Amino acid sequence: MEKSRLTYIWNSQEERLKIVQFRMIFVIKEWKPAIYIMTNKRNGTLYTGVTNNLLTRVYQHKQGVKPGFTKQYGCTQLVYYELYEDMFSAIAREKQIKAGSRKKKLALI
Numbered sequence: 001m002e003k004s005r006l007t008y009i010w011n012s013q014e015e016r017l018k019i020v021q022f023r024m025i026f027v028i029k030e031w032k033p034a035i036y037i038m039t040n041k042r043n044g045t046l047y048t049g050v051t052n053n054l055l056t057r058v059y060q061h062k063q064g065v066k067p068g069f070t071k072q073y074g075c076t077q078l079v080y081y082e083l084y085e086d087m088f089s090a091i092a093r094e095k096q097i098k099a100g101s102r103k104k105k106l107a108l109i
Contacts, residue, residue, distance in 0.1 A: 033090035035097060036081040037105060040074040046105050047075040050094040054081055080109045 034054040038047045038061055047070050051057035058078050064071045084090040097105060 033084045033087040034081050035084075035090050035094045037079050037097070037109060038070060038075040039077050039079050041077075045073045045075055046102065047073070048094060048097045048105070050087075050090050052087060054083075 031053045033050065033052050035048065035050050036054060036058070038049070038058070039045060049057070049070075060066060061070045061078075062076045069075070082090075082093065084093065097108070
């Protein structure tokens, strides 16, 4: 499992998402299962999800491709993610995070 605290930069002209960590740039070279937390603003709504392609999924959230919670609440800012070797571990971690309180989620971020 790899953990990261991050911020994001969206370059709409080039239509791609760049994830920038506080200490270094981390490039995801292969698809790996991941859990992630997104928000709509500082101290705003939190959304926890799981995916096998983090960059594509974040792009979909930012573009509002699919109707649902993140589109309804405007959760477009990726604030936390963890990478896993297998989807079973990622899903188990997602359930653990979703079952936790907002305070615990904020402690991760």
